[in-house]
Amino acid sequence: MNEMTRNERESSEERKLELRLAPPGVENWFKTNNKQRDYDYDYESKLSLSTTNYFSNTNNTSFLHFPSNKPIVRGKESSSSQTCCPKSVELQNGDNKVTAVSNTSQKRTAPGAVVGWPPIRSFRKNLATSSNSKASQPESHTQQHNKVAGKKPIDNNYGKGLFVKINMDGVPIGRKVDLNAYDSYQNLSSAVDELFRGLLKAQRDSSGCGGNKEEEEKVISGLLDGSGEYTLVYEDNEGDRMLVGDVPWHMFVSTVKRLRVLKSTELSAFT
Amino acid sequence: MNRNASNTKPRNYPSPELQSQNSDHVLEIVPEIVLQFLTSRRDRNAASLVCKSWWRTDALTRSELFIANCYTVSPRRVVSRFSRLRSVTIKGKPRLADFDMLPADWGAHFSPWVTTFSTAYPWLEKVHLKRMSVTDDDLSLLAGSFAAFKELVLVSCEGFGTPGLAAVASKCRLLRVLDLEESSVDINVSDYSGIVDWISCFPEGETHLESLAFDSVCSPINLEALEKLVARSPSLKRLRVNRHVKIFHLYRLMHIAPHLTDLGTGSFDVPEDTEDDELVFESPFAASKSLVCLSGFRDILPEYLPDIYPVCANLTFLDFQYADIIDTDEIKSVVSRCHKLQTLWVCDTIFDGGLQVVAQTCKDLRELRVYPLYANDGVEGPVSGVGLEAISQGCRKLQYIMFFCQSMTNAAVVALSRNCPDLAVFRLCIIGRYMPDALTQRPMDEGVGAIVMNCKKLTRLDVTGVLTDRAFAYIGMYGKLIRTLSVKFAGDTDLGLKNVLQGCTNLQKLEIRDGPFGDGALCCGLQHFYNMRFLWMSSCKVTRQACQAIARTLPHLVLEVIDTEQDTVDDVEILYMYRSLDKPRDDAPKLVTIVH
Numbered sequence: 001m002n003e004m005t006r007n008e009r010e011s012s013e014e015r016k017l018e019l020r021l022a023p024p025g026v027e028n029w030f031k032t033n034n035k036q037r038d039y040d041y042d043y044e045s046k047l048s049l050s051t052t053n054y055f056s057n058t059n060n061t062s063f064l065h066f067p068s069n070k071p072i073v074r075g076k077e078s079s080s081s082q083t084c085c086p087k088s089v090e091l092q093n094g095d096n097k098v099t100a101v102s103n104t105s106q107k108r109t110a111p112g113a114v115v116g117w118p119p120i121r122s123f124r125k126n127l128a129t130s131s132n133s134k135a136s137q138p139e140s141h142t143q144q145h146n147k148v149a150g151k152k153p154i155d156n157n158y159g160k161g162l163f164v165k166i167n168m169d170g171v172p173i174g175r176k177v178d179l180n181a182y183d184s185y186q187n188l189s190s191a192v193d194e195l196f197r198g199l200l201k202a203q204r205d206s207s208g209c210g211g212n213k214e215e216e217e218k219v220i221s222g223l224l225d226g227s228g229e230y231t232l233v234y235e236d237n238e239g240d241r242m243l244v245g246d247v248p249w250h251m252f253v254s255t256v257k258r259l260r261v262l263k264s265t266e267l268s269a270f271t
Numbered sequence: 272m273n274r275n276a277s278n279t280k281p282r283n284y285p286s287p288e289l290q291s292q293n294s295d296h297v298l299e300i301v302p303e304i305v306l307q308f309l310t311s312r313r314d315r316n317a318a319s320l321v322c323k324s325w326w327r328t329d330a331l332t333r334s335e336l337f338i339a340n341c342y343t344v345s346p347r348r349v350v351s352r353f354s355r356l357r358s359v360t361i362k363g364k365p366r367l368a369d370f371d372m373l374p375a376d377w378g379a380h381f382s383p384w385v386t387t388f389s390t391a392y393p394w395l396e397k398v399h400l401k402r403m404s405v406t407d408d409d410l411s412l413l414a415g416s417f418a419a420f421k422e423l424v425l426v427s428c429e430g431f432g433t434p435g436l437a438a439v440a441s442k443c444r445l446l447r448v449l450d451l452e453e454s455s456v457d458i459n460v461s462d463y464s465g466i467v468d469w470i471s472c473f474p475e476g477e478t479h480l481e482s483l484a485f486d487s488v489c490s491p492i493n494l495e496a497l498e499k500l501v502a503r504s505p506s507l508k509r510l511r512v513n514r515h516v517k518i519f520h521l522y523r524l525m526h527i528a529p530h531l532t533d534l535g536t537g538s539f540d541v542p543e544d545t546e547d548d549e550l551v552f553e554s555p556f557a558a559s560k561s562l563v564c565l566s567g568f569r570d571i572l573p574e575y576l577p578d579i580y581p582v583c584a585n586l587t588f589l590d591f592q593y594a595d596i597i598d599t600d601e602i603k604s605v606v607s608r609c610h611k612l613q614t615l616w617v618c619d620t621i622f623d624g625g626l627q628v629v630a631q632t633c634k635d636l637r638e639l640r641v642y643p644l645y646a647n648d649g650v651e652g653p654v655s656g657v658g659l660e661a662i663s664q665g666c667r668k669l670q671y672i673m674f675f676c677q678s679m680t681n682a683a684v685v686a687l688s689r690n691c692p693d694l695a696v697f698r699l700c701i702i703g704r705y706m707p708d709a710l711t712q713r714p715m716d717e718g719v720g721a722i723v724m725n726c727k728k729l730t731r732l733d734v735t736g737v738l739t740d741r742a743f744a745y746i747g748m749y750g751k752l753i754r755t756l757s758v759k760f761a762g763d764t765d766l767g768l769k770n771v772l773q774g775c776t777n778l779q780k781l782e783i784r785d786g787p788f789g790d791g792a793l794c795c796g797l798q799h800f801y802n803m804r805f806l807w808m809s810s811c812k813v814t815r816q817a818c819q820a821i822a823r824t825l826p827h828l829v830l831e832v833i834d835t836e837q838d839t840v841d842d843v844e845i846l847y848m849y850r851s852l853d854k855p856r857d858d859a860p861k862l863v864t865i866v867h
Binding site: 114115116117118119120121163165172176181 | 367369370371538561570572595596642644649675700702703759760784
């Protein structure tokens, strides 16, 4: 409703848009109707979210990913199919279109993010979310109550992530994964694949493997069944090294301390 | 020539023009002697406005120059005015460029500056740059042009890599400070093929290094060369290493340099292939008496956290913003030992509980920054008004607060304003946009109003959340000392911005994004714009016509407009406006239009 009147106001404004370089007189162009201006803002109508960063310096994707919507404060009608509401506050207002906006190449931007928001540096955005690259974005942490004890006792109900380190053979810097973001070994396995695939290719490239630069990134598969080039193992709370996938998921989550991605050929100890 | 032939004058009384020459001479000597004691740039600026001769003297004697916006003045103009600069600070891109809001090739190139300075100031010693685009060639030219070069500080810069660093390391023999704070160096981690071992490029023999901070360099470094470098740098007090330095090497470095006052710990992790029995390292922290600043912890292994306990009691600065894997209990265990802490940067994994511990322990706290980890998630956040209020009650000396949270209450902000009268910087970022008071659902007007009213020293204000005209009226009325104002996703009508532009007489930097403000409000600032460093308005309701009108009225104002969509009405997407003494720049990318 606010939106409609804004549009009307918008056009009458344009007509009145006589540029005077003196402060505007008494005339208040936004003839706000005080009755309307309740503090229950219609959040959903204010939202028009773009899917990608305009100018992502860290990715090489061109910054010409223009959102087809404009932020709603311009008073424009937004093609609502792109509304995406990750916050429960916005879900209240009826239009529960949690359409997962197509988040193409921008792994680093959470779906539904706005350009430059929140105002943190891009490498900081990757601190927590890089571990969740392919995982479904946790919509609300109330859904993610820590069902298991996890590594340490949790203060309160805030669904804190359960971060464990994960290292891969041949990759010098380890990563972190948030185990609370996954609910099965399969999801974890695909996340690990996502996490390291690019890095592995880069390692191969930089070690000068001939003209393999055009080679596609190889999918890291077979992590759980020993069929692939790599296998996922973990260290539990007793310091033992175990194959991932043997125990039920929640038991795994409660005892895991660290993950490793080993070359399958080095697994002779685990026959 | 025109001698005054009065007979009453004694014969050896000097003639008038000799007299005036003498007094001119005196007038010139006095400022020269006096001005050298004026080091503050504001004092210098004021002195230079007194008269021509003082202006000249200042121009001849000023040794430090601060250029707040690299496009306000051309390098040529700087060089023709100031002849003897030793130290230059230049700031480039607007702050919001940090959050990917500007194209990568927007500008702020260091090249024209270093090219001009290389011939004009052979004795240049210090260069500080912020948000500039610096290339390896620039660094190479810099290293080769200034024989007495001592300090290079690059904050949030990009465009260069290890080759540039190698040039600086090898040629600047008197180098004391090399600081790459938050600069993206080799951020494309996979491309290791072009990496140069710059650490090995430092010359043999003792160095003059006092500060070496390369924590933001993404590429690996030669650890052995680093150890040798530290061993032959007796003056080294500040060392901040990058993620590729693991605990083992860090501890060795600390043993080599036991007198460090400022340490960036790098990853604080063990190398991946460490066997269990290698994991016992003797912690050098216990022996360190001089360490007061601690940062790093990029991949921290929680088991090693207790190693730093012995130094906690001495710490005045602790940067835990990257220590995201440790939980609130672990943070508490550290913070509860830091009685002398003055500056604390943490993640919101500290939780309100952790903030309460800070409030109980860190009575001397001046600055607190709480960064978000779970930036987009949920409504309930780990930190909230509860934590903020606790801090305000415990840390009465607080001067600077930056607080990211999911929601906030007016009551907490009001409490902060009452408990911390020294507050000069208040930066509140409620990540959920358009959030009202979490308890009362009212706008955040009351809180913001209390801050500007009660904190009489406030110079910087960042606000988000539901804010009506009332909040801005307060800001305009009470925020007389505010120099920097940042408004995001807030505001109601043009009246708000109008009040700010007319009320905040000291306003220098204004950033507004996603606000309802339009031409009418913008035009209220006409008499003020020449006094401001810049104005940024994005996703507001400013039209191109207004920009054109302003550009015509104020010829020394540069209005840069970015519009990514062509087929819309004239609303401008991004307006970045600043004053300039020279003609508008010619290095703007295609997307940027300079309006005139």
